[in-house]
Amino acid sequence: MTRNANDARLLTPGPLTTSQETKEVMLHDWGSRDSDFIEINRRIRMQLLKIASAEASHVCVPLQGSGTFVVEAALGTLIPRDGKALILVNGAYGKRIAKILDYLNREYLVHETAEDTTPVLSRLDSTLAGDSKISHVVVVHCETTSGILNPIGEIADIVARHARSLLIDAMSAFGAIPMEANQIRFDAVMASSNKCLEGIPGMGFALIRKDVLERSQGNAHSLSLDLYEQWKNMEATSQWRFTPPTHVIVAFDKALQQFHEEGGVGGRNERYSENCRILIDGMAKLGFETLLSSDLQAPIIVTFKMPEDPKFDFNEFYDRVKDKGFVLYPGKLTVAPSFRIGCIGHLFPEDMREAVEAVEATMKEIGVESGKPSSS
Ligand SMILES: Cc1ncc(COP(=O)(O)O)c(C=O)c1O
CATH class of the missing domain: 3.40.640.10 (Type I PLP-dependent aspartate aminotransferase-like (Major domain))
Structure with missing residues (x-):
């Protein structure tokens, strides 16, 4: 496939x-x-x-x-x-x-x-x-x-x-x-x-x-x-x-x-859960925090809180990550400024690793050292 x-x-x-x-x-x-x-x-x-x-x-x-x-x-x-x-x-x-x-x-x-x-x-x-x-x-x-x-x-x-x-x-x-x-x-x-x-x-x-x-x-x-x-x-x-x-x-x-x-619901759940884990762990190493605690998080889409660094401009971040081949999803939440990254579709753990690498490279380009949000 x-x-x-x-x-x-x-x-x-x-x-x-x-x-x-x-x-x-x-x-x-x-x-x-x-x-x-x-x-x-x-x-x-x-x-x-x-x-x-x-x-x-x-x-x-x-x-x-x-x-x-x-x-x-x-x-x-x-x-x-x-x-x-x-x-x-x-x-x-x-x-x-x-x-x-x-x-x-x-x-x-x-x-x-x-x-x-x-x-x-x-x-x-x-x-x-x-x-x-x-x-x-x-x-x-x-x-x-x-x-x-x-x-x-x-x-x-x-x-x-x-x-x-x-x-x-x-x-x-x-x-x-x-x-x-x-x-x-x-x-x-x-x-x-x-x-x-x-x-x-x-x-x-x-x-x-x-x-x-x-x-x-x-x-x-x-x-x-x-x-x-x-x-x-x-x-x-x-x-x-x-x-x-x-x-x-x-x-x-x-x-x-x-x-x-792929093994029906079980197989798909396993791949998406792995995608989600790689994404959350990789983003956490870059300082990003999820909105939801792990017990509430479905392995479908992850909401990340917006970093507090004023150099982080989401539109620029989005465009630069897109230039590297990944389309993210802007947030429309009322509880916290945020953006979202999905882990479903015909994507595999390797894709998620590369997505995290694209985020890391983008952070370097825009001079943002950490994705740490202001609320933490
Ligand atoms: C939970 C839920 N309900 C309804 C919809 C609406 O679907 P559509 O945008 O395909 O009309 C979506 C789309 O993402 C959804 O996630």
């Missing part, structure tokens, strides 16, 4: 670096009604369910578009118009869920914690106990804003104890952090082709509990984002309702093949 050596390595939360094989498989055209193409779709949907051990309980509904499209589609399809959601927010993607529900005109409550703090479980428990109108709890698995891993198992247990419906935005975690339907009770998990599964961007999917989806007819506010109709049509015809992103789908199939060759 190789990548295109001429491309910059993307140390971002997506779009991500993909393998050469995944890109090359797109050099063809497919008819959407062709039996080979239909078989690819069947295979992908089945494999996505298997990744979550959800074949017996859930169905996989794919959707064109970026990750937000499938999040919006799932919320609109699964939360009835008279439903009420409780959203656990600790970053931008949780806030986006609230914004989507504003557009959809669904009632909701927000439990917000800071970007470096997981949801308060006792508060979740007491709110569900005290408000019987809440029908759904919505949470982000890995909040990509900071890289924090939310305690999804504990959240799912509380939501199940109160017999409410749990919807999980697992966009940046699915495929690298276990999400087993027989251990974590969820009604829907949403993710996309281009994060830890290393396909190209362009489609999302939702794994939805079958009997829940069966009861969702007529909820959706939008024709193209109606996952009930998308599913019904796909079951009836084996085809997508509207023009499928054929090249994205075929690339996703290829990416899933490589995912399995």
